[in-house]
Amino acid sequence: MSYITKPVARHKGDRTNGLGLTTRDYEGSMSTLCAGCGHDSVTAALIQAFWELDVEPHRVAKLSGIGCSSKTPTYFIKEAHGFNSVHGRMPSIAAGANAANRDLLYVGISGDGDSLSIGLGQFCHAIRRNVNMLYVLENNGVYGLTKGQFSASADIGSKSKKGEVNRQGPIDPVSVALTLGATFVARSFSGDKQQLVPILEAGLEHDGFAFVDVISPCVTFNDHVGSTKSYAYTRTHMHEVVQTDFVPIRSEIRTEYAEGTVREVKMHDGSSVRLRKVDDDYDPTDRHAAIEYLGSVADQGEIATGLLYLAEAGEDLHRFSATVDQPLVSLGYEELCPGSEVLREVQKEWW
Amino acid sequence: MVTSGDFGVNDFAFKVATVNGTGSASANGLLLQALFRMGIPVSGKNVFPSNIQGLPTWYEIRVNKDSYTARSPDFHLVVAMNPQSYGRDIEEVVSGGWILYDDTKPLEEELVRDDVTFLGLPLAEMCVREFEGSRTRILMKNITYVGALVALLDIDVEVVKGMLQEKFSHKQHLMEANFRAIEMGASAARERFDCPLPIRLERMDATSDCVMVTGNAAAALGCVYAGATVGAWYPITPSTSLMDGFTEYCERFRVDPETGKKKFCIIQAEDELAAAGMVIGAGWMGARAFTPTSGPGISLMSEFIGLAYYAEIPSVFFDVQRTGPSTGMPTRTQQGDLMLTAYASHGDTKHIVLFPADPKECFEFAVAAFDLAERFQTPTFVVSDLDIGMNDWMIPRLEWDDEYRPDRGKVLSAAELEEAESFYRYLDVDGDHVPYRSLPGVHPKGAYFTRGSGHDKYGRYTEGSDEYIEVVDRILKKVESAADSVPEPEVLAGSHGSNGAGPSSRGELSNGAGPTSYDARYGLVSIGGCHWAVLEARDELTRRGLDVDYLRVRGFPFNQTVEDFLVGHERIFVIEQNRDEQLRKLLTIETGCPKEKLTSITYYGGQPLSKGHVLEGLAQHIDVPPELLPAGAAP
Ligand SMILES: Cc1ncc(C[n+]2csc(CCOP(=O)(O)OP(=O)(O)O)c2C)c(N)n1
Ligand code: SF4
Ligand SMILES: [Mg+2]
Numbered sequence: 001m002s003y004i005t006k007p008v009a010r011h012k013g014d015r016t017n018g019l020g021l022t023t024r025d026y027e028g029s030m031s032t033l034c035a036g037c038g039h040d041s042v043t044a045a046l047i048q049a050f051w052e053l054d055v056e057p058h059r060v061a062k063l064s065g066i067g068c069s070s071k072t073p074t075y076f077i078k079e080a081h082g083f084n085s086v087h088g089r090m091p092s093i094a095a096g097a098n099a100a101n102r103d104l105l106y107v108g109i110s111g112d113g114d115s116l117s118i119g120l121g122q123f124c125h126a127i128r129r130n131v132n133m134l135y136v137l138e139n140n141g142v143y144g145l146t147k148g149q150f151s152a153s154a155d156i157g158s159k160s161k162k163g164e165v166n167r168q169g170p171i172d173p174v175s176v177a178l179t180l181g182a183t184f185v186a187r188s189f190s191g192d193k194q195q196l197v198p199i200l201e202a203g204l205e206h207d208g209f210a211f212v213d214v215i216s217p218c219v220t221f222n223d224h225v226g227s228t229k230s231y232a233y234t235r236t237h238m239h240e241v242v243q244t245d246f247v248p249i250r251s252e253i254r255t256e257y258a259e260g261t262v263r264e265v266k267m268h269d270g271s272s273v274r275l276r277k278v279d280d281d282y283d284p285t286d287r288h289a290a291i292e293y294l295g296s297v298a299d300q301g302e303i304a305t306g307l308l309y310l311a312e313a314g315e316d317l318h319r320f321s322a323t324v325d326q327p328l329v330s331l332g333y334e335e336l337c338p339g340s341e342v343l344r345e346v347q348k349e350w351w
Numbered sequence: 352m353v354t355s356g357d358f359g360v361n362d363f364a365f366k367v368a369t370v371n372g373t374g375s376a377s378a379n380g381l382l383l384q385a386l387f388r389m390g391i392p393v394s395g396k397n398v399f400p401s402n403i404q405g406l407p408t409w410y411e412i413r414v415n416k417d418s419y420t421a422r423s424p425d426f427h428l429v430v431a432m433n434p435q436s437y438g439r440d441i442e443e444v445v446s447g448g449w450i451l452y453d454d455t456k457p458l459e460e461e462l463v464r465d466d467v468t469f470l471g472l473p474l475a476e477m478c479v480r481e482f483e484g485s486r487t488r489i490l491m492k493n494i495t496y497v498g499a500l501v502a503l504l505d506i507d508v509e510v511v512k513g514m515l516q517e518k519f520s521h522k523q524h525l526m527e528a529n530f531r532a533i534e535m536g537a538s539a540a541r542e543r544f545d546c547p548l549p550i551r552l553e554r555m556d557a558t559s560d561c562v563m564v565t566g567n568a569a570a571a572l573g574c575v576y577a578g579a580t581v582g583a584w585y586p587i588t589p590s591t592s593l594m595d596g597f598t599e600y601c602e603r604f605r606v607d608p609e610t611g612k613k614k615f616c617i618i619q620a621e622d623e624l625a626a627a628g629m630v631i632g633a634g635w636m637g638a639r640a641f642t643p644t645s646g647p648g649i650s651l652m653s654e655f656i657g658l659a660y661y662a663e664i665p666s667v668f669f670d671v672q673r674t675g676p677s678t679g680m681p682t683r684t685q686q687g688d689l690m691l692t693a694y695a696s697h698g699d700t701k702h703i704v705l706f707p708a709d710p711k712e713c714f715e716f717a718v719a720a721f722d723l724a725e726r727f728q729t730p731t732f733v734v735s736d737l738d739i740g741m742n743d744w745m746i747p748r749l750e751w752d753d754e755y756r757p758d759r760g761k762v763l764s765a766a767e768l769e770e771a772e773s774f775y776r777y778l779d780v781d782g783d784h785v786p787y788r789s790l791p792g793v794h795p796k797g798a799y800f801t802r803g804s805g806h807d808k809y810g811r812y813t814e815g816s817d818e819y820i821e822v823v824d825r826i827l828k829k830v831e832s833a834a835d836s837v838p839e840p841e842v843l844a845g846s847h848g849s850n851g852a853g854p855s856s857r858g859e860l861s862n863g864a865g866p867t868s869y870d871a872r873y874g875l876v877s878i879g880g881c882h883w884a885v886l887e888a889r890d891e892l893t894r895r896g897l898d899v900d901y902l903r904v905r906g907f908p909f910n911q912t913v914e915d916f917l918v919g920h921e922r923i924f925v926i927e928q929n930r931d932e933q934l935r936k937l938l939t940i941e942t943g944c945p946k947e948k949l950t951s952i953t954y955y956g957g958q959p960l961s962k963g964h965v966l967e968g969l970a971q972h973i974d975v976p977p978e979l980l981p982a983g984a985a986p
Binding site for chain 2: 073080081083091093094096097099104124324333335336337338346347350
């Protein structure tokens with residue numbers, strides 16, 4: 001049987017969150033990914049983030065496309081509904097679901113094949129539509145599930161396991177998101193949980209489309225010398241532009257900052273994100289400057305990471321559609337059907 | 352052809368040939384509406400190009416005192432306003448008919464026919480004299496030909512004026528200009544010709560219980576009444592006006608008066624794939640969601656349709672068919688998507704499909720589709736066509752039962768989940784093949800993983816043969832069991848209803864079982880918009896003593912009534928609007944009827960079906976009284 005139930009073991013002394021839940025309550029089924037796959041570390045970071053945010057498990061909706069990365073939603077929060085849809089089309093499912101029920105916390109997990117090739121259109125339009133969700137792209141530069149073909153995020157010169165060299169320019173999802181007007185754009189690394197967790201938390205709290213590109217190495221097909229998405233390459237070329245600290249409403253500030261280096265951004269629920277610039281001349285709230293700066297970092301062969309851009313979310317799908325505040329699914333039929341009297345009236349217009 | 356003394360009174364067809372983008376559409380609408388308000392049964396068919404401005408366009412109107420309003424290609428009068436299409440237009444008038452044209456420029460010699468009467472009026476010249484500005488002159492020329500028709504056909508001028516008053520109540524100068532154009536056209540016609548013509552109108556009282564509406568507007572209203580809250584779409588002719596209608600009605604009836612906020616969400620998607628995804632996402636959440644599209648959209652949506660089928664997510668798809676394959680003829684009608692919708696998507700799939708024959712059924716089947724989709728937790732299609740969707744049809748006034756409540760199917764509430772010992776999404780608890788559903792966000796016990804990949808009855812991922820087969824077999828039984836819940840076929844047997852006074856039926860949604868034995872040798876089977884032409888043809892045959900039974904399929908999967916009808920006749924003629932005999936093939940695949948028994952009569956040229964297609968088709972196989980056939984068509 002290919003389904004593996006994970007035994008829930010509760011240990012004495014496990015820390016509980018505000019809901020009295022331990023991180024184990026945010027786990028899902030046992031992962032069936034390759035041992036060491038970056039995606040599993042993203043799962044662990046997500047579990048940590050949900051736990052720290054005191055999220056009610058069943059109020060989360062987990063969505064994905066198809067790919068190794070898209071299997072991830074199975075591995076966290078088993079008490080949440082999950083939707084493993086079709087390749088590259090998760091954004092439209094998320095948009096429709098969100099249109100119907102705006103009250104849930106949406107998290108979409110995708111891959112670089114899923115979001116940048118077959119699903120590039122839907123990815124772009126989800127950004128434009130500003131669907132209120134956390135969108136995590138587990139980026140490994142290859143198609144894992146179909147065994148190692150180059151993906152659209154593979155860098156020029158990157159070598160496949162078989163030794164082929166990629167000659168086509170990559171699509172950088174961070175640049176795409178910035179260009180299309182995303183209001184929350186981050187990049188991180190599956191191997192850097194300390195950086196990733198607060199970014200995911202901030203993304204979950206962001207009141208709009210929050211995009212996180214996570215370099216998430218594929219140990220089986222793209223972790224060799226010559227790959228630019230391997231653990232070793234990412235570790236040595238990662239350039240943290242901004243450090244992020246997420247401060248939930250109730251928590252005290254854990255980090256000390258030097259005067260003048262911190263920018264605090266309030267989230268809609270009262271929590272805040274503290275952005276500490278590592279690069280002095282970087283402004284994570286200036287879209288155009290960010291695009292330019294990130295370009296220059298890339299030109300130096302480095303991978304810019306951190307919460308790279310953050311702004312007021314602006315109008316999301318619901319605000320520009322002017323929908324009612326309550327979820328559409330909660331409206332009673334009586335509120336929706338105009339009734340026989342109106343039908344008689346309408347038909348008077350029909351000549 | 353009627354040969355009595357009142358030849359042509361309230362029984363003729365005419366068409367107006369113009370250039371698209373010149374404002375003729377509103378003049379033609381005015382004409383149709385005037386005839387309807389005179390109480391005369393009427394239909395209008397807009398034959399338009401896939402183009403915004405400058406190409407030939409036609410508007411065909413048929414008046415028929417007996418309420419036969421299928422398309423008639425026998426035009427007694429052509430209003431030829433477009434020199435580009437003179438040749439074809441003049442050719443299409445029946446012998447003894449009339450041609451109204453603009454003789455500001457003389458007609459070319461070779462176009463002249465001596466078996467028809469040419470009625471020339473210098474319309475352009477008149478408008479130049481009477482009106483200022485080139486745009487106004489072009490627009491008023493349309494109203495001027497309406498004026499000429501007022502005199503020629505004896506249209507009640509007060510009715511026309513009344514409509515203009517309604518339309519231009521806030522634009523006095525436009526109303527006056529329109530009045531002048533009507534008067535000018537009418538008096539010019541009276542001066543020159545013997546008015547009215549033998550084809551003319553007389554007031555009746557046959558439309559007072561009717562309304563005139565397009566299938567798309569009716570379907571849109573059906574979606575509102577069904578309680579649909581999410582609509583996603585990508586514009587495509589001929590389905591666009593369905594979402595336009597939904598938007599309009601929602602803006603009127605679904606906006607909170609206090610906050611101004613909307614109890615609906617309409618998303619114009621980036622393509623049909625995304626539109627389908629949105630519908631599925633919303634359906635998964637428990638909203639009633641739909642997308643209107645046409646064949647090309649269904650092709651794109653296919654992958655998602657399979658997902659909704661296998662993951663059992665209620666979703667409603669409107670396919671307003673147009674002429675395929677590929678882009679085909681986007682502004683012409685066809686029934687080319689019967690196979691496509693019945694089995695859309697790869698792998699083993701089969702869907703619930705409803706086939707309305709007119710706007711009344713578009714409204715009713717829209718509501719039924721949401722109920723079926725939720726009851727059976729599966730994609731459900733409402734398949735109409737361009738003719739039904741975009742043309743104005745005369746239908747009995749729609750009715751609504753305020754007692755109606757949506758059938759949401761088996762959805763577990765938070766309380767039920769709380770009490771349940773366990774919940775497994777795909778378990779056939781009741782033995783009726785329909786499992787229970789839980790909605791996201793309701794209760795932790797309801798959580799499960801929705802997926803298009805292999806799953807067992809507990810909702811768990813599987814690659815195991817037996818577990819996989821168990822689920823797909825149940826889904827097949829579930830969809831097949833919907834055969835008794837889709838609208839019953841309409842059956843007309845023997846001389847039932849053919850009393851010579853108009854169409855022998857107008858289908859009511861009923862779920863009673865049909866007859867199981869039949870006397871007639873022959874049976875006709877048809878579908879959707881073919882209905883009205885088939886009915887007219889059958890009535891004529893019946894009046895001449897040739898009994899043929901008739902069944903109109905209204906839903907798929909087919910039920911026992913369909914099977915019994917096929918079995919109960921020596922020979923069946925399947926009448927449909929596609930080249931590949933798709934309905935006949937569906938019937939052979941899905942029933943036990945031997946295929947030799949079924950003979951197809953197809954027409955797929957893009958125009959709505961007319962009785963001539965049916966009678967000529969039948970004449971290829973059986974003895975049809977020759978007087979029913981156009982000259983030269985008898986075998
Ligand atoms: C329509 C369609 N085409 C192709 C596939 C095959 N396929 C499955 S996953 C995948 C690529 C996944 O790559 P990525 O999104 O990068 O995920 P990864 O496995 O690398 O995490 C492909 C091509 C499919 N499932 N559906
Ligand atoms: S193939 Fe690569 S991406 Fe897929 S599970 Fe294995 S390591 Fe992860
Ligand atoms: Mg990948």
